[in-house]
Amino acid sequence: MQAITQLDASALSRAIHAKEVSCVEVMQAYRQQWARFNPRHNALVNLRSEQDVLGDALGADKALAAGESKGWLHGIPQAIKDTSAAQGLPTTVGCRPLARNVAPRDSYLAARMKAAGAIVVGKTNVPEFGLGSHTFNELFGTTRNAWDDAVSAGGSSGGACAALALRMLPVADGSDFMGSLRNPAAWHNLFGMRPSQGLVPFGPQAEVWLSQLGTEGPLARNVRDLARLLATQSGFEYGAPLSWSEPALASLADQLPEGPEGLKGLRVGWWGDLGGHLAMAPGVVEACEEGLARLAHAGAHVAPLKPCFDPEALWHTWLVWRQALTAPRIAAVMAMPGARGLLKPEALWEHDQGQQLTFAQFDKASQARSAFLSALLKQFETVDLIALPAAQVWPFPVAQRWPHAIAGRTMDTYHRWMEATIYATLAGAPCISVPSGFDPSGRWPMGMQLIAKPRADAQLLRWAAGYEALIGDWLARQPPILTQ
Structure with a gap:
């Protein structure tokens, strides 16, 4: 059998349930990966003790021996993103004042993953408050990119993506406000999905x-x-009164297309x-166009699409929403x-800007967001998917807080370089970051966003599976450190 940590999550689940490998053996294999990679890459934080996680794994084996399985994640190690609560573990959001903020209960997401059998082993590192797409904080330090430890892992799900790419986790959870699932996935040759709102x-x-x-x-x-984990997390x-269920997700993972035939047309x-509105580092657009070329070769109709909105006006709408929340x-x-003296300047800027907002400003931004959605739905009458880069720059040095300029253009805020991610968020639309190639040196991956109309999550996953069949050569590549 393939090495335990090289198995994807679905294959690992099958092996566990077929008793080809025990849950204790799985946990031991992953603990070896943590010991090998985490000291340098710093993706996992607040890991539970060896005694505790192996005890849980032994309990999972005893349950299987008695014919009892919690679900497809039975006995599979998981680390919850440190912006989400896992009972008994600190939820720090990378913030020093919250270092001992032990969660009294699980988040909805953690509870659902545990109910499906996952063994929570710790948390994944995040930027302070999850702000910015570079995972560093004064509490745990910086997470390094799995493909090149000299550069950023992205964020805010940077710890999750680095751990997943380095086979320290078989799947991972994340969260996404301004590309926090999409940007680090793009920089790690992974699939990351922001579901419909x-x-x-x-x-x-609290709200x-x-x-x-x-x-x-x-x-x-x-x-x-990706589809199997989304089915577990969703519903x-x-x-959460705005939540909803998609029955098609329950069996979707076993019904996804094996080839690209469904992409024709x-x-x-x-x-x-x-x-030209979005500043792009050299090579980013071209890397995404390689992915588009493969779609076209499979029979998809790919064509430039003029934006249906004023990008600069929408950016200012975004600033109001972001600061308000x-x-x-x-x-x-x-x-x-x-606490104020312990927080990073970007967090203080968000806070101080938010104090100046009025309800009239927020109401105006809410109307502008609504108008954007109407215009976007009009575009979806002529296209099935909208594509754009998942990141505007290649991974940058870990010592750099954020890119202050892209291709000679100055970034006027600490997050302007992530502007490409705001459109799916404002529309509440599902969006997948899919691998789309590498930089000219071959060191760094890049990803492309595929946006579908709101609540078309199951169909988006079907199209993404068709695209996956076209990029096997990219997906076969692994971070160099795994083969050293």
């Missing part, structure tokens, strides 16, 4: 309406695992750099004695 209930939260603009979702090395939750609109989270921590 509400498909994966987000919480429990259950507006906070759902951010969403949790799955990360995987292939689309089948209506009474405590698919209409793909290419936004590219939005007519981010500032209160930071304010809650700043109420702790001495």
